[in-house]
Amino acid sequence: MDVLTALSNKSDYSKTQLQFIIGAWVMSSLAEARQKIDLKNGDVEEDDYNKQSIYSLLYALYRSMGEVRSDDGGRYEFTFNTWGYTWPSDWGPCPIPSNDPQRMGKNAYAGLYHFDLVKEYIKAREGKVHIVEMGCGTGAGAHLICSKILPQCTYEAVDMQQAGINSCKRKFVPELGGRLVATCGDATKLGLGDSVADFVAVNETHVTEMRGRTTEEDERFFKTAWRILKPGGFLVWGNAIPDSTWAPCFELLESIGMKVIEVCDVTKEAIKARDEDKRRIDAFVEQILSTFHGFKVPKLGEKRRALAEVALKNFARNPGTRLYDNMVDGTDSYKVVLVQKPLGAQA
Ligand SMILES: C[S@@+](CC[C@H](N)C(=O)[O-])C[C@H]1O[C@@H](n2cnc3c(N)ncnc32)[C@H](O)[C@@H]1O
Known part of the structure; x- marks a missing residue:
């Protein structure tokens, strides 16, 4: 075995x-x-x-x-399969309580929506935005966003792991009154409709892992994000991946008609998170x-x-x-990225 x-x-x-x-x-x-x-x-x-x-x-x-x-004796269910980062000081007040055992993962999800352009977009729609997450794990982040960060949103959380989706359906879907839907499948092969999402959220999804290049799966992944986004909608993406892979990913995104708007490097905060989370x-x-x-x-x-x-x-x-050392020596970097499907683009 x-x-x-x-x-x-x-x-x-x-x-x-x-x-x-x-x-x-x-x-x-x-x-x-x-x-x-x-x-x-x-x-x-x-x-x-x-x-x-x-x-x-x-x-x-x-x-x-x-x-x-x-480590402090409190009890919780381990649901965030997320490294995360400490909240960057120039992003304003941290929305997650400092005694929450899974605060680093929660910071990573909340951080996807910290961009000014994103806040303006959400405000203009009075919070009623639809999010599709590609690679949601147990749906813990989806639950955080629906319950605490964007309480008017609707959310479809997709992951290829049946066990993660079952956890989402058991623990998170019931309390959200139909606003959260959990779907099992390869996010690049699902029959999600065209131009349905205001946001595609990607949080530490296990793609874009190959050093210095993108793969066929990465291409399908980003093309799916482009197809399901409404024109003017955003891909919000955070992850720690090989530093040499960011540039090929940005090139791929631009080649399919996306616009990379903002890139925040939070590697320093991600290392701090791992130090603080060790116990x-x-x-x-x-x-x-x-x-x-x-x-x-x-x-x-x-x-x-x-x-x-x-x-x-x-x-x-x-x-x-090894993976911690990779962040310390710069082999891997953690970035939080805002990408837009331009207005006028058609699926
Ligand atoms: C490190 S986990 C992160 C999970 C979750 N986003 C979180 O932060 O807790 C990576 C996830 O990516 C999912 N994944 C990777 N490729 C996928 C794909 N093509 N379609 C759907 N899920 C995918 C895996 O199943 C796994 O749950």
Whole structure:
């Protein structure tokens, strides 16, 4: 069993199934030719995992853990699969309470709407805007926007992971009175209508990952964003990706008729967020590791436990991991970007 590649994005594994999956992963180390996770820093080569499997595992894990303990003792459900950043001082007052365990992820979602042009656009429509999110995860950010940031908006949250969408339908959709719709599928292949969205939101969606170039999926992704946006509407996009990939993405966006309006570099704030979040992530990872019996198997279990620990921390860009170091040495940068589909453009 290779948890990095074998799980399906169409499945929502129960806690019992996860116990078996992790048990099988522990035992399979006996037959493993090569260890894919770097024990020093959690790095996994691009070809050694696929995103369908990884996020399927993560969302099933988050749900099966239920409420967890934060580093300060408070309880919360881990739903933001987001690195995020500390709120930049020149953006005005931070809209998220400083004691919220998932504040960095919430900042990242709120930050998509910090641009003056965006505020003017929303004000002119008395807040009644329609948002489509491509890659919403559990829908935690969609819920934040609908409940706290844009309480008049309507929102369609799309992700390719059934487990994430199930969490959204269970935890967030019911309280929003029909304003939030959660849809499972590849956001680039869904039958979303043309020119339906005032905003396309993209928050740390796992695309545009290849160093120095865009891929076919990236092209489909941005073309879909262009097609579903109303003329005059905006793509609001935040992520930490290879620094060398931003320029090819901007070129691709301009080549399909989009206009890159503003680019904010928040890498410094994203590193600070990971520093401040470290104790919460450490506590969360510890709770996961102590929940699954496979990690208690002598020798094999202990070895896998160490790999799972460093891999989970690397996904979270925790200090001491490869993805954290990538932000510190400038290999990756975190940017928040405003892109417009010009008025007059037709789908
Ligand atoms: C790091 S997670 C971020 C999730 C969420 N935006 C958040 O911030 O919590 C990346 C997400 O991108 C989703 N994703 C990647 N490619 C996708 C695609 N083509 N269509 C839909 N979702 C996609 C993955 O399933 C995953 O949930």
